[in-house]
Amino acid sequence: MATTKTIQSLERAFSILELFQSGKSELSLKEISDSIGLNKSTTFGLVNSLTTLGYMLQNEDNQKYSLGLKILSLTNAVKMNNILIRVSRPYLEELSTKYRETVHSAKELNGNIVYIDKVDADTSMYINTQIGTKNYMHCTGVGKVLLAYKSDDEIETFLSTHQLKALTFNTITNPEHLKREMAEIRKNGIGGDDEEIEMGLSCVAVPVMKSETTAGFAISVAGPTVRISENKKNGLAEDLKNTAAKLSEIIYGYTAE
Amino acid sequence: MATTKTIQSLERAFSILELFQSGKSELSLKEISDSIGLNKSTTFGLVNSLTTLGYMLQNEDNQKYSLGLKILSLTNAVKMNNILIRVSRPYLEELSTKYRETVHSAKELNGNIVYIDKVDADTSMYINTQIGTKNYMHCTGVGKVLLAYKSDDEIETFLSTHQLKALTFNTITNPEHLKREMAEIRKNGIGGDDEEIEMGLSCVAVPVMKSETTAGFAISVAGPTVRISENKKNGLAEDLKNTAAKLSEIIYGYTAE
DNA sequence: GTATAATGTTCTATAATATAAAACAAAGGA
DNA sequence: TCCTTTGTTTTATATTATAGAACATTATAC
Numbered sequence: 001m002a003t004t005k006t007i008q009s010l011e012r013a014f015s016i017l018e019l020f021q022s023g024k025s026e027l028s029l030k031e032i033s034d035s036i037g038l039n040k041s042t043t044f045g046l047v048n049s050l051t052t053l054g055y056m057l058q059n060e061d062n063q064k065y066s067l068g069l070k071i072l073s074l075t076n077a078v079k080m081n082n083i084l085i086r087v088s089r090p091y092l093e094e095l096s097t098k099y100r101e102t103v104h105s106a107k108e109l110n111g112n113i114v115y116i117d118k119v120d121a122d123t124s125m126y127i128n129t130q131i132g133t134k135n136y137m138h139c140t141g142v143g144k145v146l147l148a149y150k151s152d153d154e155i156e157t158f159l160s161t162h163q164l165k166a167l168t169f170n171t172i173t174n175p176e177h178l179k180r181e182m183a184e185i186r187k188n189g190i191g192g193d194d195e196e197i198e199m200g201l202s203c204v205a206v207p208v209m210k211s212e213t214t215a216g217f218a219i220s221v222a223g224p225t226v227r228i229s230e231n232k233k234n235g236l237a238e239d240l241k242n243t244a245a246k247l248s249e250i251i252y253g254y255t256a257e
Numbered sequence: 258m259a260t261t262k263t264i265q266s267l268e269r270a271f272s273i274l275e276l277f278q279s280g281k282s283e284l285s286l287k288e289i290s291d292s293i294g295l296n297k298s299t300t301f302g303l304v305n306s307l308t309t310l311g312y313m314l315q316n317e318d319n320q321k322y323s324l325g326l327k328i329l330s331l332t333n334a335v336k337m338n339n340i341l342i343r344v345s346r347p348y349l350e351e352l353s354t355k356y357r358e359t360v361h362s363a364k365e366l367n368g369n370i371v372y373i374d375k376v377d378a379d380t381s382m383y384i385n386t387q388i389g390t391k392n393y394m395h396c397t398g399v400g401k402v403l404l405a406y407k408s409d410d411e412i413e414t415f416l417s418t419h420q421l422k423a424l425t426f427n428t429i430t431n432p433e434h435l436k437r438e439m440a441e442i443r444k445n446g447i448g449g450d451d452e453e454i455e456m457g458l459s460c461v462a463v464p465v466m467k468s469e470t471t472a473g474f475a476i477s478v479a480g481p482t483v484r485i486s487e488n489k490k491n492g493l494a495e496d497l498k499n500t501a502a503k504l505s506e507i508i509y510g511y512t513a514e
Numbered sequence: 515g516t517a518t519a520a521t522g523t524t525c526t527a528t529a530a531t532a533t534a535a536a537a538c539a540a541a542g543g544a
Numbered sequence: 545t546c547c548t549t550t551g552t553t554t555t556a557t558a559t560t561a562t563a564g565a566a567c568a569t570t571a572t573a574c
Contacts, residue, residue, distance in 0.1 A: 006305070007266050007270075007306040008532080013270075021333070023337070038534090039533075040551080041536095044552065053263065069373060069388075071328075071331050074331075076278070076389065077277045078324045078326070081281075081323060114327075131332070132327045132331070133327075264532070265530090265561080285521075286522060297523090298523080298525095301523065302562075305523090
C-alpha cells in the first residue's frame, strides 16, 4: 500500500509525457511549461532529462519536443509480460472484424476499470477510450460485469465507498438498482451498458472467468445502440460468451461445468 | 543539444522500468534494488512513486512489482502521433503474412537505427529485436539502406565517428567496402544484410523515400538465410519495393519519376 | 509451533540535488 | 535593424531525495 510521498520530479516528468495524450504530437518548451505550470528552466531540466533518456525527442528544425520511441520498448515489455494481452488480442480482433464494432478488454484496479486492449471498429464511428486509462465500474459494461462477480461483501464495500455518478440519464445511480442488475448478470453470465456512459452508445460485455465464481477480466463489444441491439439478435452475445470461455481455458485453465 | 545533467531520480526510475525488458514479469523490491545497485529504501521511494503514478503495480499476493498498464496509454499517444507507425502497420502485416517472416520498420537516430515497428513471423523462429530500441547502422539491412541515402559528407562523418564493430565474420568492418555497398544500394534501390548481425540470419531492406534523394525510414523482411534467398527469387525484393513506394506516397506525398 | 531469517515499509537527519531566478543566446517578426 | 519571443546555461539556495536504522511483516527452517 502506497503511503509515502511520491517523488516530485517523477510526478512532473510523467505529467509532461501525459501531455501528449491530448492529440498534439509536438509541443514547445513554452507550451509544456505553461501547461504544467512550472518555471521554464525547471521544465527544461525535466524535458532535457527525458530526451537524454530517449523518452522524448526534439525536432531539430523547430526545437519542439515529442514523445520518444523508447516508450515503445516499455510497451513491448508490458505486452510480453502480460499473457492476457498476448493471448486475447487475436480473439478480440476476430470479434471486431465479424461485427465491425469496437472491442475492449479491461480489468479492475482499485475500484475502477482499466482498459487492457482495444480493437477499433472499421467504421467511421470512433469510440474515445484509451488503452491503459481508467473508467468507472458502475456505468461501463466491463465494469458492471466485473463488479457482479465480486463477493457480496466486496460489492457492499464498493457501493459504500463509491458514488454512482450520473453520466447520462440512463446511468444507474441507485445502489439497490445496481445490485439487482448484478444478480441479473450473474444469472445470465452476460452484461452490458445501455447508453449509461454516453447517449447513443451501448455495449455487451462478458466476464472471462478465473474460477467458477471469480472473474479475471472482461471483454465487450461496443457501438451505436441501434447496431448493438441488432447484433445481439444476430448472435453477438453468444459469440462473446464463447470467446470468453476459450480465453478462460487458455489463460486460467478453467473450464465451466 | 542536451548538455545539462539528467535528473538523477528520473534516470533511476526509468532504469527500473527497463529492468522488466529482460523477460521477468514480476520483480521483488530486493531484486530491483540489487539490480540497480541502490539502497532498499531509495529503491522503495522510486518504485512506490511509479506505482502511485500507475506505471508499476504491486501484486497483492506476493508483494512483487510489475509494469503498470498506464504505460500503454503513453504507447497510444506515441502511435497516435506517429503517422508513420499508423499508416505502415497494415502494410508490414501484409508482408509478414505473405512471406511468413519477421518484418521491421526503422528510422535513424543519431547514428543508430531505432526499430519503429515489428511484425513477428508466424513461425517457430523468433528474431530477438525490440521496438523502440537501438541497433547498429553498419550491419543491419535497414541501417545500411538509411546510411546509403545520406549525403556523401554525412556518410564520411558517420564513418569517421563510428567504429564498424564486427558482430559476425560477415560484418563489414572496412569503411571502403561499406562505401562500395552504399553505392550498390543506391544503384538498385535495395539493400539487406547477409548474416552480418548473427550467423544464419539475413534480411532484405528498402528505403521509404521522402524525396528523390532522401530516405524517411526503412523497412525489411528478415529470417533464416536459406529462406530469405529463396524468397528473394520469389519476388520478395519486388514486393518490398512496391510497398515502400506506396508508403512514400501516402506518408510523404512523394512519387518516384 | 516456534525461532530465525529475509524482505517490505516507515522514520528521520543530512547531504545532495532539483529548483527557480536571472543572464545569455538564438530565432522570428515587425 | 530592432525588438520580442523562446530555448539554453549558470548559479545560489532551499527543498527534496537519499540512505541508514528501526520496525513490521512474511517466509523458511528447525
